Amino acid sequence: MADPSELKHTPLFDLHRELGGRMVPFAGYAMPVQFEGIIAEHGWTREKAGLFDVSHMGQRFLLGPDHETAAKALEAVTPGNLCGLKPGRQRYTLLLLDNGGIVDDFMVARSPDPDDEGSLFLVFNAARKDIDDAYLAERLPEGVTLAAAEDRALLALQGPAAHEVMARHCPQAAELSFMGVRSAAFALPQGAVDIHVSRSGYTGEDGFEISVPAERAEAVARALLAEEAVRPVGLGARDSLRLEAGLPLYGHDIDETTSPVEAGLAFAVAKARRESADFPGAERILAELAEGPSRQRVGLRPAGRAPVREGAQILGESDALIGAVTSGSFAPTVGAPIAMGYVDRAYAEPGTKVQLAGRRGSEPAEIVAMPFVPHRYRRSGGKQSGAA
Template identity: 45%
Template sequence: MTDTGELFQLPLKDLHEAAGARFGGFAGWSMPITYSLGVLKEHLHTREKAGLFDISHMKLFLVTGSQAAAALARACPLDPEALTESQSKYTFFLNDEAGILDDLIVTRLGAERFMVVANAGNAVADEKHLKQVAASFDCTIEPLERVFLALQGPAAEGALSRAGLDLSALTFMHGLEPREGWFASRSGYTGEDGFEIALPWAEAKAFAEALLADENVEWIGLAARDSLRLEAGLCLHGQDITPETTPVDAGLMWAIAKPLRENGSFIGADALRAAITAGPRRKRVGLKPEGRQPVRAGADLFDADGNPAGSVTSGGFGPSAGFPVAMGYVPATLGAPGSRLFAEVRGNRVPIDVHPLPFTQHRYRKG
């Protein structure tokens, strides 16, 4: 958001308007929420063909220099030196209490060159945090001004190739710089195979139009992006994970290598080790409401005896799953799949069962 309180505008705003986008505020930006297809069809189109998302509100930081890896190892529970060139890794910025300040993807582009992709809502704080950490190291942090597009779905690879960018050699969680000023990775936040491409503003409109000329590609808005990531069991920072959430409680310890858990010197390392020793106080779980009525974020949860039992952090209808889906936190003792709870919805207690995550199978291209 600008100093005057106005929302930031996407560089490709004219294309979105021409496609019939309905805009809304998100993380300080005016973002397309839906297009003429509508949320349900946009969601299903992504699962069946290829959805194009404008994610230019997210922030990219290029980290370079002889101590770039060391700086990132201090900032994140990550061993950047262990990454092979082009390998990407999901990681975090943690605070001193091991709370998640943001979740990120770090890609190694060269011996002394890394790309960090951060969430829009935390972009300003992330830049300040990363620069503060980097001040003790011989490295440079460069925030990039790029159009950032995500192409997701089973037809994504072919559509991208027909638009002149062949990334078929990439596998899931790998990235590279295919052209000067460009960054591309095989990743995304829908559970589908797909790509994220950052490119200079001057080249973005023609590239987006080339993608949209493909009969398999449609613009997809934030509403469908949210239902897609929720079905895939993926966390949204600010809702499912926050600075008050540790990776232990969030069930995200898979992202931190065992040697780092034991001996890492990243920010929050001691607090994380203490949290591991203590065990999870609560557990992030999938939740399936009984019936067809979605249970939304913020709904309180109760056990069979009416005792408080956590809350819902994300919720809606899962078009591909075919039923309402939700995610939230419950006491660890109630986190087993099949546990029956009750959600408070408009004064009524709706039965809701703990359900395995994800709700729909991931279809990443891993090899």
């Protein structure tokens, strides 16, 4: 385990301690794994709203002379249609190796403000940001640069009550629809603070990600936590929430050996890019799209009550090894253990019966469709849905 004294702190470290967060090392940072308890925090996020500190993630500005130049530079290393990214919109994309493996999965956002022309806002995984920086440094053309926004914190407010809470503090943010982004003024007693906010997250719930200058982060967090509907949530529940939502976690469910098609992320390979076939790994990825990948990421429901963990083998007929579990946990909203993993394509159909061989021997499980819990994103804009 890492020496605690060498761990980095986010701008909310002191607040986590004050709130009773149990701090653990994660990607070089001291982060709260839980406050009240993972199951309680998970349930609260699904029913009300959870506040997550995700400041360990890598916030970056990709800077070019104009949108097309910056977007083209990023398209050279991703399969997304980023030239077509409209002002005020965000997209999920993948940094790819030449063999089609995934370097990182991340969000890319284009500000609606004409003054930000040529700038894209990226959010990398904490454990990958240094690798991403090095990879991009090698591949970016002259005139396009990557700048770390290390002086900013990132908060995620997730859950069905996120909308009404946000509407009180930052009405402009509450008007965003799913994957919309903008700059906005977040009201605070000591004076408003400018935030970059997107309507997104990684829990399957409606919600927001709020990028805020580090020195104002605690004030923003305290203002949100003062709301009755908002409680702090740690990384433990963040993991169980994203697993229920069927969302892959880098380093577990996707890595440099998995392709977007194997990982079930073919939606991130844009139609125009399939035609131009000009992204890293295009040969492998287009062949997998045409012929099907040899293995696929699937959801798993163990028959018993015991959680199945990462690394458990997946066995098919006659106990043949057909894959491995990449994430597994007890799923609080489902009320049962769930898992995801990779299996040979012949076994990927939902309803297929398999065996999972872990530490306590082998037990039956079924391949199931994901997500395990339906997504509740607000696609039609802040004012329309009746959920709030």
